[in-house]
Amino acid sequence: MALTGPEVAHRAQSVRVAGRDVLVYSAANADEVMDRAIERNEPAPYGAVVWSSAWALAYRLEGFAGPGPIVDVGAGCGLFSLAAAACGHEVIALDICPVSRALLRAAAADQGLVVDVREFDITGDAPLPPGQLYTFADVLYEQAMVGPVGRRIAEAVMNGTVWVAEPDRTFRALFDDDLRARGLATAPTRVAVPHGDDAGTVLVYTWERA
Ligand SMILES: C[S@@+](CC[C@H](N)C(=O)[O-])C[C@H]1O[C@@H](n2cnc3c(N)ncnc32)[C@H](O)[C@@H]1O
Numbered sequence: 001m002a003l004t005g006p007e008v009a010h011r012a013q014s015v016r017v018a019g020r021d022v023l024v025y026s027a028a029n030a031d032e033v034m035d036r037a038i039e040r041n042e043p044a045p046y047g048a049v050v051w052s053s054a055w056a057l058a059y060r061l062e063g064f065a066g067p068g069p070i071v072d073v074g075a076g077c078g079l080f081s082l083a084a085a086a087c088g089h090e091v092i093a094l095d096i097c098p099v100s101r102a103l104l105r106a107a108a109a110d111q112g113l114v115v116d117v118r119e120f121d122i123t124g125d126a127p128l129p130p131g132q133l134y135t136f137a138d139v140l141y142e143q144a145m146v147g148p149v150g151r152r153i154a155e156a157v158m159n160g161t162v163w164v165a166e167p168d169r170t171f172r173a174l175f176d177d178d179l180r181a182r183g184l185a186t187a188p189t190r191v192a193v194p195h196g197d198d199a200g201t202v203l204v205y206t207w208e209r210a
Contacts, residue, residue, distance in 0.1 A: 018061040020086040047076025047100035052193040053138035053165035056202035071131035074139035078104035094120035150178040
């Protein structure tokens, strides 16, 4: 198979998710991509590896009738986006990080999956693209993201269903406060994720279209 991979050294990992075998590309050396991002003054490439939150949302794909679009916000290297595309859904993957976008584009191209990968800033003014389902997997790892993610959830819920996966990090209490202030408080469900370097329990929040 001809690799159309990104210029960062990457490793290919075949994962079985939502009843499909999916190829995911992640950075071979997380330190190397971090150094490169610092040199280039680019966003930190935390999405260059797969996180348990992406798995937690991918488990739910079998219960999603589709057809989409599914808008994966902060998609990273795209385990969830790739699994959703493999299930036949239309997928728009948004991320601020060029390394993550390159890894996702390459993995999609090399296995003939269609994922519309776009540069997008959650903290910016551009509106979210129209979607049936919006997903946010592990985007609350900095305190500064709590307010912008809450704002995006409020925006997304006007258009479609929203799933948020959060591995119960430090800022979850602030996130819950932010949701309450927006009238969006909801109780998450706990999902055990036995995959990935950060395997453990992930909290999944769901909102149906307003
Ligand atoms: C911890 S990673 C999670 C990636 C993927 N969703 C997963 O669960 O494997 C967080 C992702 O959010 C992206 N991100 C961070 N800040 C962002 C912003 N302001 N706008 C869009 N994406 C952002 C990062 O580039 C990264 O890909």
